[in-house]
Amino acid sequence: MSENRSEEVKMMEKKRFSVLLCAEDSEYVKKKYGGYFQVFVGMLAEEGEMWDRYRVTHGEFPEDGELEGYEGFVITGSCHDAHGNDVWICKLMDLLKKLDSMKKKVLGICFGCQILSRTLGGKTGRAINGWDIGATAINFCPSKLLSALQLPSTLPIIECHQDEILEPPPFAEVMASSEKTKVEIFRCGNNIMGIQGHPEYNKDILLNLAERLLQRDVIQSHHADAAKASLEEYELNQEAWKRLCRGFIKGKLELY
Template identity: 65%
Template sequence: MGGKRYAVLLCAEDSDYVKKKYGGYFGVFVRMLAEEGETWLVYRVASGEFPEEDEIDSYDGFVITGSCNDAHGDDPWICRLITLLKKLDSMKKKVLGVCFGHQVMARSLGGKTGRAESGWDIGVTPIHLSAPAVKLFSSLQIPSVLSLIECHRDEVLEVPAKVEVLAWSDKTGIEMIRYGDHMMGVQGHPEYSKDILLNLIDRLLQRKDIVESYAEEVKANVEKLEPDREALKKLCISFLKGRL
């Protein structure tokens, strides 16, 4: 009794592979973020399952996942998610957004999202922390350049003045954002393992979302580089649980 409570707002359908190996994307996030004594629940928001109004305040934080949908789309569940995000902002609830979650968070705060001019960004990418971010995360003793798994073709194109850009990469100008002390978004996938990404590349290829030559190129990149998963885990946990 009395342990902290967190909710994952699941914006994607579980792939058969992730469901079988990790218990779905909810299981992937719980493995990365959960600590002893906490309660973690999932709401499948892409299927219309949202927390009730009177449930929201019982949670200490929320995690918004990636998605195959576009954060700039107006699907009914996306519009409902934006309304919920505005409420969470007004309540100063901790919110961590990942990939689509990062983008839809920026949109809810008045930013602009859309297709990246440079196309797909898939692989293990070095992201550069800004000077204020290095200072913010100084207690974590993490490097100023972090290797992060990426898989996206949309991005945050513009952020409002009140939103701080914490990191950038050569291909994506807005890799990480923060609003106040309660909302943070990460464009990449700190929760992914390399095998999840490799399986996802195969699925994108099967769906003809990417061509074979690009799939082979990014697979070679993934084999060569290691993501900084422990540093990213520490960063996400520290933010979500107010330890910065």
């Protein structure tokens, strides 16, 4: 077998995953981390995998014929509203309906969590308790998942959202909640999971984001101060979130 042919076979054997990028890279994240796509790849990717990026806000979507070749899809956060009707948002919802019908693994983060809920019949909108930015302790509902992944019943996560799921989709299971947010994690069957927080964020990313939001008058100074204080209060466990996200998107978790 020729060297080129051998390389093609290796590429075909690799499992493929896709990040549906709904956020614009900040200059800071681009310079320090290589962009949000690389942040997600750093959390989720393992040896022997291929990860593709589709900038859906720019109209980049996988073709229908490509969908079967992917093991799973991740929908990122966004500065856009999941209850909006931008052309790309409507097109994204159409894609998510197809993926659900194909029983493909789909993991939604923040905006991704909300748009998944909306697509499947839930309701999203402005958060009842206002902005949630900073580290927050979320409480898991009792399940076999906790023992399988050796997760504590309470686990801090970084939040940055002013929207939330007001009503989860019919037949959805709410897996975790917090003091401010009733739906922190939900799932539909074994192929759909939404996480309202940002398991991919570290403290540095949040602090820079909070500063940018403050400078643009998107949040007020007390929001930024509370976010900084919360990072001192809670010890993040990104390895636990990595186990959960990797286990789900790669089909290693039995959720029933």
